[in-house]
Amino acid sequence: MAVRARAHVYSMQPYRAGKPIEQLRQELGLTELVRLSSNENPLGASPRAKEAILQHLDRVHLYPDGSCTLLRRALSEFYNLPPDYFLCGNGSDELIHLFGVAYLEPGDELVMAHPSFVRYEASAQLNQAVLRKVPLTPDWRHDLPAMAQAITERTKLVYIANPNNPTGTIVYRAELEAFLQRVPNHVLVVLDEAYFEYVDHPDYPDGLDYVRAGANVVVFRTFSKAYGLAGLRIGYAVGRPELLDPVERVRAPFNVNTLAQVAAAAALHDRAHVERTRQLNRAGLNYLQAACEQMGLRVIPSYANFLLIEVGCQSTQIQQRLLQRGFLVHAGEAFGMPTFLRVNTGLPEQNERFIQALREALYA
Ligand SMILES: Cc1ncc(COP(=O)(O)O)c(C=O)c1O
Structure with missing residues (x-):
């Protein structure tokens, strides 16, 4: 008889970790890939x-x-x-x-x-x-x-x-x-x-x-x-x-x-680092929200370090186009919101480049 784990374990889905970021970058032939999908701190550690x-x-x-x-x-x-x-x-x-x-x-x-x-x-x-x-x-x-x-x-x-x-x-x-x-x-x-x-x-x-x-x-x-x-x-x-x-x-x-x-x-x-992080994030959220709204996209006002953006179509498609342009973001299909993208705030110039890439991805 074959070895069996606890029966209900087979009904669980393994966590699907994405490819290592460096591998993904190389496979896509990009010089830079910015990950805005994991709600990390763009300033790094204190x-x-x-x-x-x-x-x-x-x-x-x-x-x-x-x-x-x-x-x-x-x-x-x-x-x-x-x-x-x-x-x-x-x-x-x-x-x-x-x-x-x-x-x-x-x-x-x-x-x-x-x-x-x-x-x-x-x-x-x-x-x-x-x-x-x-x-x-x-x-x-x-x-x-x-x-x-x-x-x-x-x-x-x-x-x-x-x-x-x-x-x-x-x-x-x-x-x-x-x-x-x-x-x-x-x-x-x-x-x-x-x-x-x-x-x-x-x-x-x-x-x-x-x-x-x-x-x-x-x-x-x-x-x-x-x-x-x-x-x-x-x-x-x-x-x-x-x-x-x-x-x-x-x-x-x-x-x-x-x-x-x-x-x-x-x-x-290191409270100064937390404070810098907080301010950078607030400015990033404000910027991303305003830029999305200017493009006619709805966002869900957020108090965290990420934002849900409604793109008005299957967001996996837009996610792929953003990936080709050097931005990794989270598509909402995984959590039952298939027309949304979840994007965390980056450094100011990353946010700006992201908005440019989003514009291209939407109107490509
Ligand atoms: C709501 C919430 N809880 C817990 C976690 C897990 O965080 P940690 O890195 O401490 O395991 C996350 C990570 O994204 C989260 O969003």
Whole structure:
């Protein structure tokens, strides 16, 4: 008899990673290929993070600190919460995976918006949980009243990406608080704030307020976006220790590598780099939005570091034309919005060249 993995694993789709960017560039015969599809930081990492990495290069033969002690202490001081309120992961992707493994029994339910971040779905599937996907509102925001209604006695986890990926929309403080009031005690609400640092809206809630207030809320944040450390893979969960404890039990002992730990601690303190990132992004969003609207294209106003642009036809076609012109962007077909492109902000001259390429791609 042939070797078989767990039966339901065969119904899962493997993550389809794109080709390495350098290989793609060579295959297309381009001198430059700009990736605007992965919501990365065009400024790169903080110089202080790079310095910390160099200082620790001669320690890579040693296992990392399995408890991320120094980083959790730095986070603790930064947020004024005890160190045991923090759990670090190999990117927040790993946290999504680990919370599923720790919390979901077969038949439990996971509530999420649709479209939202696809990895929540994979974590439900892996653990044979039932997915309750609640469509976004007509203005592309989480429909929190409908999500509250989707909660049953079998619901274990609710994921709210705030801002949402792929739409870049946010939930406001008042509606989140009304939602949390309705959530029963057996449900853990995860506020995935991967793009927290980019948001500039007076009604945007800080998820840590609810952690501090003792709600059944865990907040995920990451060093991949505003801190520019996506390649090192490091994110963190913030929550009451008893909510993190099950995840501590299932995680691998050395899940976060040494260079990620020291770079993250250094990056956390480089507020000037985060501020530059934020300003560059805001200017980039304004520019891209205005330029698209001038071309008669609708965009969904975004609070993250990316923008959804409606191109009025199958966006995969436009995506291909943009690729030939040196820009890699995300087509919306993957998340059920086939006429949209998701584009993250680049450096100013990249944004300008992108708009030029988009104009050519649309009217080619
Ligand atoms: C909403 C959301 N959550 C989590 C992640 C994963 O981030 P990380 O790089 O920390 O794994 C992303 C990445 O794009 C995201 O958009």
